[in-house]
Amino acid sequence: MLELKGLSKHFGGVRAVDGLDLDVQPGQVFGLIGPNGSGKSTVVNLVCGLFPVTAGQVLLRNEDITGLASHVRVARGVTRTFQNIRLFGQLSVWQNLWVAQNAIEHRSEGFLRRWLGGPGRAREEIDRILEFSDLSGKRDELAGNLAFGEQRRLELARAIVAKPALLLLDEPAAGMNAEEIDQLDARIRKLKQDGLTVLLIEHHMELVMAVTDRIAVLNFGQKIAEGTPDEVQANRLVQEAYLGVAEAA
Structure with missing residues (x-):
């Protein structure tokens, strides 16, 4: 459904996204996690066309959409929510x-x-x-x-x-209480059941681990791990970079 090939976005000397390869299969709920500033929202902005890429490609259903305007991507089937509500x-x-x-x-x-x-x-x-x-x-x-x-x-x-064919969720649980997050969990599961492909950026780890099929982890704009939720939780690099494991642990 979505393939990112060597995707990069540089802001001056800052490499917000640096050579990212990603492959999201149809019908998956794919999680993208990482510390603040790791490049997650920049990836969403590149996929939906708000930012031009520095290098690399964005492919949707094997079609190169890298140079298409945002409204054209919506017509192609890419929609999103925003980290900061924009109604x-x-x-x-x-x-x-x-x-x-x-x-x-x-x-x-x-x-x-x-x-x-x-x-x-x-x-x-x-x-x-x-x-x-x-x-x-x-x-x-x-x-x-x-x-x-x-x-x-x-x-x-x-x-x-x-x-949409591809739904981009940029921290949809931000500011929600526990009951609202449970309801969001149920809605994402229903969307998946209906065949929708979802790319989920989220800091609420219980939600991410519960609803995703695969997860990629970013740190300083680069992918440091990818796998199932269980594989990602067990990855030492992820624990150190994102989950805050102490050196002595």
Whole structure:
């Protein structure tokens, strides 16, 4: 589904991502972890097209998308959530989803007609995503008035209503309480069950270890380990670089 070949991003003398090779198979939940500043969010920004690459390639379903604009990548099936929530605060919950859905729909009736009374199928899909996200009761609320956890759920809903092939989750559990993280766990598992491929960046290790099929670990922009959750947890380099094992341990 997603292949990164020698992917690099340099900011002056800083090598934020340095020669990264990664292969995410269709239907996987693939975790990308590492200390703060290790390059994880930069990878997401390179995959979705927010940053131009310094070197290397981004391939989606064997198609080179390295030079494509962000909106073209969305049309190709790449959507994301943000570490810092970026909703349309002055639009309703329903309108946030409608805008995201409109970005990938090509219909003949035009923007105004779709806004005033689009096809029933499109509205039904939004209603389904609202129910999946436990936001049906908030559909007419302004996004900016939602509680933090509800805004997190809306960001996820907005990403999946665009019918992605690849979903990039950038620290989706940040700021959530234990109950909300459990609900996020269940939603990610359901997305995987439905066949969606997910690249997950997350600091909440219990969530990462519970939902991922494979994990890659970054440190100073380079991959230092990759494997199953059990293999990664047992890796000495990972323990020292990320999990904080003392030298005397």
